[in-house]
Amino acid sequence: MRIHFIAIGGSAMHNLALALHNKGEAVSGSDNEIFEPSKGRLKAKGLLPETFGWFPENITKDIDAVILGMKAKEDNPELLKAKELGLKIYSYPEYLYEQAKNKTRVVIGGSHGKTTITSMILHVMHYHEKEVDYMVGAQLEGFDVMVKLTDHNDFMVLEGDEYLSSPIDRRPKFHLYKPNIALLSGIAWDHINVFPTYENYVEQFEIFLTEITNGGAIIYNEEDAEVKRVVESSTSMIKKYPYQTPSYTVEDGQTLLDTPEGPMPIEVFGKHNLNNLEGARWICQLMGVDADDFYEAIATFKGASKRLEKIAETPTAVAYKDFAHSPSKVKATTEAVKAQYPKRKLIACLELHTYSSLNPEFLSEYKGALDAADSAVVFYSPHAVMIKNLEAIKSEQIDEAFNRDDLIVFTNPADFKTYLYTQDFDNTSLLLMSSGNYGGLDFDEVKKYME
Structure with a gap:
């Protein structure tokens, strides 16, 4: 079959494209931008678009199926052409x-x-x-x-x-x-x-x-x-x-x-x-x-990528990164690390990065989420709030939402790094929770500062 992906570069979409290619199907795709690791993985299989962008001429009558990614908009030129030709259009789950x-x-x-x-x-x-x-x-x-x-x-x-x-x-x-x-x-x-x-x-x-x-x-x-x-x-x-x-x-x-x-x-x-x-x-x-x-x-399962993934360890300290961002996940993950190392100080850092977590109406859901931590830190980017067209958040709102008088809040990536890399990690567990990277934190560097 001939299958075309509109927005082939997404995490889920490029994996489906690779799976269909491996199965022997004829796969093509387009996207306006593609980042690693999707870019390298698609290139290795000859599936990376030669030019980034949306091109109606990519859509022809001989295509058996068009798979539409969430990244594309309803007025996407390739989607409109597929509709015009009466092609079968599927969502990823379909x-x-x-x-x-x-x-x-x-x-x-x-x-x-x-x-x-x-x-x-x-x-x-x-x-x-x-x-x-x-x-x-x-x-x-x-x-x-x-x-x-x-x-x-x-x-x-x-x-x-x-x-x-x-x-x-x-x-x-x-x-x-x-x-x-x-x-x-x-x-x-x-x-x-x-x-x-x-x-x-x-x-x-x-x-x-x-x-x-x-x-x-x-x-x-x-x-x-x-x-x-x-x-x-x-x-x-x-x-x-x-x-x-x-x-x-x-x-x-x-x-x-x-x-x-x-x-x-x-x-x-x-x-x-x-x-x-x-x-x-x-x-x-x-x-x-x-x-x-x-x-x-x-007994041999070590966990999924970014789910309580150990990134550094010394005889007296350990550091984990985790994808946790919703309130229930943050609470469960923080409590898990404290229970695993109850005699160690726990520094728990959370980046508010998703649409929900940066929404002032949703913030109250985080009450008590970091209570298991000895030191609780929240980082968020005012720029990310602006990009998502959300109402600006003040540090006082964060303090009130998490209900901790000693909560430390950062909005500047450099200030957060300075805080992190000046901590005494002796007898300490460090937990970094985010679906982002704290404005550019190099997780590989963390090990160097913990030694």
Whole structure:
């Protein structure tokens, strides 16, 4: 088939393009700008556009499918030409469904934990050499691509994002996958720019349950009150399997998971990650992996990229970076690091970077999110606020939102770096939480300053 991508350079889009190319399809694409690592990965496969921009002449009658990325606008010249020619236009999730509609679809949903749970499942399958198709939102150790598509694998494991599908399809992505097996890890209000009220946000997960095929199954975290309510009130013809955080202990910075064979050391830590692990165990069981084989494999799982990723360690200090940005993720991640190293001082730094986190109406959701830290730091860029056309934020609003008198707030990247690199890191844990980079922080430099 001949397939053209409008906005091929996105993280998800370029991975789908690579997967289809690897499958043997004829792939082309366009974009007005492409950054690393997408740029280098597309170039290596001969898929990088020769010229950046949108060109209607790229769209011809012999194209079998156009895949439209969220980055494109409704008036995109290539999109308009595709409509004029009557070509079939898919969103990213729509096309994934087309590739998976004859497979058993396993969809991992939830406001938090879905990347980690999906990664755990794929790690276990890879460890036991069980081939599955997949789509995951992070680069995994042992995997060269984030999307894999075949004509022969029985299962497809999909990370189910609740964000919008495309500029012309405003449905959340995970509404389009129609799972046979689904998981719901947690519900905590996010994406305020798309779901302006908590009730509207929760409704998307209620709809998700209705999309599970009749006779299918939902694995759900019953420790999350909203998840429990939504699943247990669902009248869909599906099987319901609740899970809870398994028993574990922490000894000298090492987490030990209780198993039928006794305590087992694992690489990941924190109550939220142990909860994720149990959800993954349930899914793997429904995919034919028994408990003993699951535990053997999960003992070697080191985590997904940017999820509590260790970036530096000395005999008396450790530093992690994490993608956490929503209030529930920030709270869970901060508490996890403090619980893992309870006798060490914890410096927790959070960059407010997303639309929701920089919205004054949403800030109050962060109350108590950094309470587990001994020193709490918040960084945000007034320029980023301006670019997103949001109301200006004052430091006093940040202080009030987090409800900490000793909160340290930075708006200048140089001032934040100076603070960071003048700390005494002896007997200290450093946690850097952001979906950005604090205005240009070199994470590789952190190790040098901790030694």
